[in-house]
Amino acid sequence: MSKMITNENYEAEIASNQSPIVVKFFAPWCGSCQKMAPIFKEIAEELANSYTFAEIDIDQSKELAQKNGVTSIPTFIFFKDGEVKGKAIGAMSKEDLILKIKSYLD
Numbered sequence: 001m002s003k004m005i006t007n008e009n010y011e012a013e014i015a016s017n018q019s020p021i022v023v024k025f026f027a028p029w030c031g032s033c034q035k036m037a038p039i040f041k042e043i044a045e046e047l048a049n050s051y052t053f054a055e056i057d058i059d060q061s062k063e064l065a066q067k068n069g070v071t072s073i074p075t076f077i078f079f080k081d082g083e084v085k086g087k088a089i090g091a092m093s094k095e096d097l098i099l100k101i102k103s104y105l106d
Contacts, residue, residue, distance in 0.1 A: 001041075001044055001045065001048070001053070002024070002040065002041070002044045002053035002054055002055050003052070003053070003054045003055070004054070004055055004056075004057070005023065005054045005055065005056045005061070005064070006056075006060065006061055007061050007063055007064060010061075010064055013054060014054070014079055014082065015082045016082065017052060017079070017082065018081060018082070019051070019052050020050070020051045020052070020078070020079070020080045020105035021051065021052040021053070021054060021078075021079045021080075022043075022044075022051055022052070022053050022054070022076060022077075022078055022079075022101055022105070023053075023054045023055070023056060023068075023076065023077045023078075023079065024036070024040050024053075024054070024055045024056070024074055024075075024076055025055075025056050025058055025064075025065055025068070025070045025073055025074060025075040025076075025077070026055060026056070026057060026058065026073055026074050027057060027058050027059050027073055028057070028059070029059075030073050030074065032073070032074055032090060032091040033073055033074045035091050036074050036091050036092075036097075039093075039094045039097065040053070040055075040097070042094065043094060043097060043098060043101070047098070047101070051101065051105060058070060058073060068084070069087075072089050072090065074089075074090065074091065075087060075088070075089050076088045076089075076097065076100070078100070078101065078104035078105050080104075080105055085104040085105060086100065086103070086104030088100045
């Protein structure tokens with residue numbers, strides 16, 4: 001399961017989080033984001049013991065999208081020890097997203 005990140009809880013959930021975290025930036029109106037939603041949910045459930053999963057709605061948190069350099073959605077940003085370790089943009093297969101998560105966070 002993933003957490004919703006907002007301007008109010010960003011610091012506590014991301015910057016101060018010591019565990020590896022995968023953040024999906026999305027918007028409800030985005031077709032590719034809708035396509036990725038069930039894939040992201042499935043991966044979050046399967047890999048919950050190894051990583052934290054979170055989502056940021058760019059319509060609700062424009063500042064966070066800007067702060068993280070998000071220009072296209074969906075964007076996946078991989079954080080470890082409060083630092084960005086990598087980024088992936090666009091819809092992809094479950095297998096490709098898992099490979100990216102492991103390559104950046106393991």
